Amino acid sequence: xxxxxxxxxxxxxxxxxxxxxxxxxxxxxxxxxxxxxxxxxxxxxxxxxxxxxxxxxxxxxxxxxxxxxxxxxxxxxxxxxxxxxxxxxxxxxxxxxxxxxxxxxxxxxxxxxxxxxxxxxxxxxxxxxxxxxxxxxxxxxxxxxxxxxxxxxxxxxxxxxxxxxxxxxxxxxxxxxxxxxxxxxxxxxxxxxxxxxxxx
Numbered sequence: 001x002x003x004x005x006x007x008x009x010x011x012x013x014x015x016x017x018x019x020x021x022x023x024x025x026x027x028x029x030x031x032x033x034x035x036x037x038x039x040x041x042x043x044x045x046x047x048x049x050x051x052x053x054x055x056x057x058x059x060x061x062x063x064x065x066x067x068x069x070x071x072x073x074x075x076x077x078x079x080x081x082x083x084x085x086x087x088x089x090x091x092x093x094x095x096x097x098x099x100x101x102x103x104x105x106x107x108x109x110x111x112x113x114x115x116x117x118x119x120x121x122x123x124x125x126x127x128x129x130x131x132x133x134x135x136x137x138x139x140x141x142x143x144x145x146x147x148x149x150x151x152x153x154x155x156x157x158x159x160x161x162x163x164x165x166x167x168x169x170x171x172x173x174x175x176x177x178x179x180x181x182x183x184x185x186x187x188x189x190x191x192x193x194x195x196x197x198x199x200x
Contacts, residue, residue: 001124005131006048025190061196
């Protein structure tokens with residue numbers, strides 16, 4: 001079963017491969033990873049923050065269309081509104097510029113809770129987490145402990161973009177690391193344009 005932190009996967013793919021929008025097809029990517037490891041892919045769960053239409057109308061429209069398409073494809077999607085706060089930055093000339101900083105809240109917690117819930121319900125043998133968020137570092141041990149109490153084995157893997165330009169080539173601790181190279185990533189692109197027509 002796939003647990004995909006959409007923004008985390010996008011940020012790392014952008015740094016590693018130079019892609020400038022979340023252009024991965026999560027079903028294709030998960031199928032490729034499972035085929036590579038001899039696993040049978042099942043449900044894909046996808047998690048992302050959604051920007052407000054006031055702060056970012058293009059991205060709000062993009063994600064609205066993208067999420068609808070993912071749900072139609074059978075992906076279980078969980079969203080949270082992105083929150084914003086103001087930050088003052090001092091310029092070289094001494095003036096102060098105020099910028100708006102987006103902040104995704106609660107995605108990693110929801111993902112972790114769902115992994116635990118699905119472990120308890122014996123919904124997977126292998127949880128593949130598409131994220132490099134080290135806040136999830138304690139999750140594998142919980143999965144292993146629950147599975148042991150159930151008299152079975154369960155594995156946790158971490159799949160992430162990897163290459164010479166990657167900001168981090170490290171997966172989540174205590175998971176099986178699966179490095180996604182650019183060839184594999186590029187073979188699993190979603191080439192549809194989800195932007196609102198007014199933004200194209």
